[in-house]
Amino acid sequence: MSVLEVSNLVKRFDGVLAVDDLSFSVAPGEIFGFLGGNGAGKTTTLRMVLDIIRPTSGNIQVFGSAPGRRNTQAIGFLPEERGLYAGMSAIDTIIYFGRLKGMDTGTARRRGMDLLARFDLADRAKSDIGDMSKGMAQKVQLATSLVNDPELLMLDEPFSGLDPVNQGLLENEILRASERGAAVIFSTHVMQHAERLCDRLLLLKKGSKRFEGTLEEARAALPARLIASAKEDLSRIPGVARAASGDGIEDGWHDWTLYLEPGVPAADVLEHCTANGIALRRWDEHKPSLHDVFVRMVGEDPAGAGKANQEIAA
Amino acid sequence: MNRSASMNGILLVAAREIRQILKMKSFWLTLLILPVAFALGPIFTETLNDDEPTRVAVVDRSGGGAAEALEARFAMEDTQWLLRDLSRYVQRYDLESADPEAPWAQFDRWYTGADIAAFEAAGGLDAALAKIDAVRPEGVPEFEADAPDYAFAPAPAALASAQGDAFGDEARALFDADDDTAPEIVVLIGETYPEDPRIQLFSADQPRGSFVSTMQEVLTVDLRARLLAAQGVSPAEAAAVQSAAPVIAVDTPPPGGGARETLLVRSIVPLALAYILMMSLMLSGSWMLQGSVEERSNKLLESLLACIRPEDLMYGKLLGSLTVGLLMILVWGACAGVAAYATQGAIADLIRPALEPVSSPGIIAAILFFFIAGYILISALFVAIGAMVDSMSEAQGYLMPVLLLILLPITFLIQAILAGNSGWMVQVLTWVPLWTPFTVMARLGMGIEWWEMVGSGILLAVTIVLELVLIGRLFRASLLSTGQKPSLKKIVERFRGTPA
Numbered sequence: 034m035s036v037l038e039v040s041n042l043v044k045r046f047d048g049v050l051a052v053d054d055l056s057f058s059v060a061p062g063e064i065f066g067f068l069g070g071n072g073a074g075k076t077t078t079l080r081m082v083l084d085i086i087r088p089t090s091g092n093i094q095v096f097g098s099a100p101g102r103r104n105t106q107a108i109g110f111l112p113e114e115r116g117l118y119a120g121m122s123a124i125d126t127i128i129y130f131g132r133l134k135g136m137d138t139g140t141a142r143r144r145g146m147d148l149l150a151r152f153d154l155a156d157r158a159k160s161d162i163g164d165m166s167k168g169m170a171q172k173v174q175l176a177t178s179l180v181n182d183p184e185l186l187m188l189d190e191p192f193s194g195l196d197p198v199n200q201g202l203l204e205n206e207i208l209r210a211s212e213r214g215a216a217v218i219f220s221t222h223v224m225q226h227a228e229r230l231c232d233r234l235l236l237l238k239k240g241s242k243r244f245e246g247t248l249e250e251a252r253a254a255l256p257a258r259l260i261a262s263a264k265e266d267l268s269r270i271p272g273v274a275r276a277a278s279g280d281g282i283e284d285g286w287h288d289w290t291l292y293l294e295p296g297v298p299a300a301d302v303l304e305h306c307t308a309n310g311i312a313l314r315r316w317d318e319h320k321p322s323l324h325d326v327f328v329r330m331v332g333e334d335p336a337g338a339g340k341a342n343q344e345i346a347a
Numbered sequence: 348m349n350r351s352a353s354m355n356g357i358l359l360v361a362a363r364e365i366r367q368i369l370k371m372k373s374f375w376l377t378l379l380i381l382p383v384a385f386a387l388g389p390i391f392t393e394t395l396n397d398d399e400p401t402r403v404a405v406v407d408r409s410g411g412g413a414a415e416a417l418e419a420r421f422a423m424e425d426t427q428w429l430l431r432d433l434s435r436y437v438q439r440y441d442l443e444s445a446d447p448e449a450p451w452a453q454f455d456r457w458y459t460g461a462d463i464a465a466f467e468a469a470g471g472l473d474a475a476l477a478k479i480d481a482v483r484p485e486g487v488p489e490f491e492a493d494a495p496d497y498a499f500a501p502a503p504a505a506l507a508s509a510q511g512d513a514f515g516d517e518a519r520a521l522f523d524a525d526d527d528t529a530p531e532i533v534v535l536i537g538e539t540y541p542e543d544p545r546i547q548l549f550s551a552d553q554p555r556g557s558f559v560s561t562m563q564e565v566l567t568v569d570l571r572a573r574l575l576a577a578q579g580v581s582p583a584e585a586a587a588v589q590s591a592a593p594v595i596a597v598d599t600p601p602p603g604g605g606a607r608e609t610l611l612v613r614s615i616v617p618l619a620l621a622y623i624l625m626m627s628l629m630l631s632g633s634w635m636l637q638g639s640v641e642e643r644s645n646k647l648l649e650s651l652l653a654c655i656r657p658e659d660l661m662y663g664k665l666l667g668s669l670t671v672g673l674l675m676i677l678v679w680g681a682c683a684g685v686a687a688y689a690t691q692g693a694i695a696d697l698i699r700p701a702l703e704p705v706s707s708p709g710i711i712a713a714i715l716f717f718f719i720a721g722y723i724l725i726s727a728l729f730v731a732i733g734a735m736v737d738s739m740s741e742a743q744g745y746l747m748p749v750l751l752l753i754l755l756p757i758t759f760l761i762q763a764i765l766a767g768n769s770g771w772m773v774q775v776l777t778w779v780p781l782w783t784p785f786t787v788m789a790r791l792g793m794g795i796e797w798w799e800m801v802g803s804g805i806l807l808a809v810t811i812v813l814e815l816v817l818i819g820r821l822f823r824a825s826l827l828s829t830g831q832k833p834s835l836k837k838i839v840e841r842f843r844g845t846p847a
Contacts, residue, residue: 083652085649102352102353102656105352105653105654105655110649112649112650112653114646118641118642121367129363132359133359133655135352174650177650178650
């Protein structure tokens with residue numbers, strides 16, 4: 034059974050379509066990447082899952098029922114814009130959120146101290162948030178979302194503003210949550226994190242889905258590119274969309290850059306060559322990166338996409 | 348969402364609000380300022396009150412009885428005050444049984460010369476106190492007589508012998524000498540008096556008007572007596588002419604001090620209640636507003652809203668604010684109680700008539716209702732402001748009109764009630780829910796019809812329910828929309844609950 038099931042979700046703000054007929058589902062133990070620029074509708078979708086805002090139409094099922102605060106105790110959420118009460122100590126903050134999620138004080142304190150120890154903040158447990166560095170405060174906030182061992186962990190742009198050490202720490206927490214069976218959804222426009230972590234991902238542009246599937250499927254959706262050296266003309270091999278021959282190397286050998294048709298695995302082309310006695314001296318396969326996929330599908334650079342979309346939204 | 352989880356959330360938010368406010372220095376400061384001010388008040392008045400009698404020297408060179416007449420008159424006035432004080436003391440502690448016939452055992456009257464003569468004839472203060480001591484129960488403090496206003500002493504020899512301008516110089520030198528025995532007022536009656544009716548008065552400070560007018564009165568009587576004698580009128584006839592005066596009968600409703608005074612006393616506690624409601628509202632409201640602004644500017648609303656419904660967050664804030672307000676009033680009340688106990692009933696005596704209009708169970712219930720309702724009504728407005736602004740300075744922009752709207756009519760109201768006025772404005776203020784709590788509480792002293800109280804109370808309750816529904820919608824719709832200031836149209840849309 035899916036932890037989260039979204040079908041035909043639509044959200045309109047003052048005539049602006051923020052989420053457009055979006056459907057997807059997330060299974061337990063799955064790490065699900067939510068990719069798109071800042072105005073793509075990621076945050077809006079997450080807020081609807083949390084029942085902070087209500088959809089215009091469509092259906093959301095969280096643990097098999099409609100969104101609402103009854104799910105609070107099984108959900109962990111880290112918003113994109115982060116902040117805590119400056120005058121509250123780290124451990125009190127974690128306990129406060131734990132109790133808001135229905136935990137008792139003792140359990141919340143114990144789990145909170147465990148998390149702070151893991152985040153190397155055990156000795157700062159009683160420090161006020163206002164006296165901490167930004168990085169420390171962000172770790173405390175991560176702890177508030179993890180304190181209840183959520184079965185559904187939703188992280189909105191969790192890596193933004195983190196230094197590399199804390200980024201590593203966050204990746205570990207995501208993997209750890211997934212290992213104990215939690216469904217993890219995180220949104221990002223940094224493709225490397227998604228590439229490293231995600232089991233499946235969803236590409237959003239202006240509120241509508243451009244792609245949903247595994248990383249392999251995403252890559253396969255773009256034509257692969259490979260460089261091969263052969264004496265024959267490789268451009269007429271089935272599955273090759275386009276081929277360009279480079280300069281001759283020696284004795285009639287040429288370097289060919291081959292662009293395959295979408296969905297054609299490079300292995301098929303290699304098989305065809307060996308089956309037809311085409312001798313090859315070089316075979317370099319270049320898989321498209323997620324970045325390439327993003328640029329191709331969303332039509333803009335993921336890092337710059339955020340800003341551009343924000344301006345449109347404003 | 349089930350009810351208990353919702354309640355749990357509300358209580359958690361309220362507890363956090365309270366903790367946050369209790370951590371503020373400004374909370375403790377304001378909490379202490381009121382009792383400290385009240386405690387310091389009497390001390391200051393004590394210091395400012397000059398208990399020492401003003402020393403007066405009369406130099407009478409005319410050889411007549413003017414000096415003696417002056418002295419006798421001021422002594423009589425002092426005795427008159429003493430009798431008044433003593434009778435109040437006797438009345439307060441129910442000590443009439445000491446001597447029911449004595450003038451000081453009869454209250455609500457202006458003591459005449461005859462009373463004073465009787466008092467002096469019976470042995471004066473010492474004799475009266477001896478009788479009172481005989482019946483004074485344990486725990487009743489002894490009577491403490493105030494010092495007389497003026498003490499007459501013979502003029503220093505240097506002054507008495509000084510002539511012409513030297514006299515004035517000598518008097519001024521005495522004033523400057525900073526001597527605790529030197530006279531502060533010197534009256535010179537010349538040798539040729541009353542042919543030359545000029546009297547010279549030298550004073551270290553501006554002399555009190557009452558002193559000058561009493562002196563003039565005494566000397567006028569003396570002067571006229573001499574003039575009449577010079578015209579051949581016998582002293583007995585002269586005295587009869589001088590003492591002829593119309594009899595002025597004063598009729599005021601009981602008890603004693605007259606209706607206006609009674610009204611004032613009865614309105615003290617109700618007015619104080621209305622005032623304290625206003626004060627603590629302004630304080631806790633602005634603290635709550637600070638908290639809301641912090642939540643918005645620190646971007647922690649989204650984390651909160653993932654765990655708790657916006658309505659519950661709002662109720663939690665209201666509950667927290669209400670608790671802090673009641674806590675402040677409890678502390679102030681406790682301070683007043685301690686003060687009343689510590690002063691051995693002196694304040695309690697003042698408070699007893701003041702508490703009379705507010706001491707029946709029904710009235711106490713009404714006060715609680717209007718107090719709490721007022722708190723919720725106004726705090727909810729602060730919540731609404733808190734939901735719409737991103738910074739404290741932005742909040743001020745909304746806050747000022749709201750505060751003026753609440754405060755200005757109340758200022759008029761308090762004045763109207765102090766003037767004993769229950770005209771149309773007080774009526775209007777009673778029935779406009781924004782001012783109902785303050786007006787009803789303030790009117791308790793003057794007396795308010797029960798139907799007015801119940802009617803305006805129901806109207807207030809209905810208004811609060813409506814207000815909470817509307818502001819709940821506004822709160823939900825406004826929480827996550829940061830950046831641009833909402834236009835009036837937007838705000839109206841949010842009130843309607845247009846889905847965000």
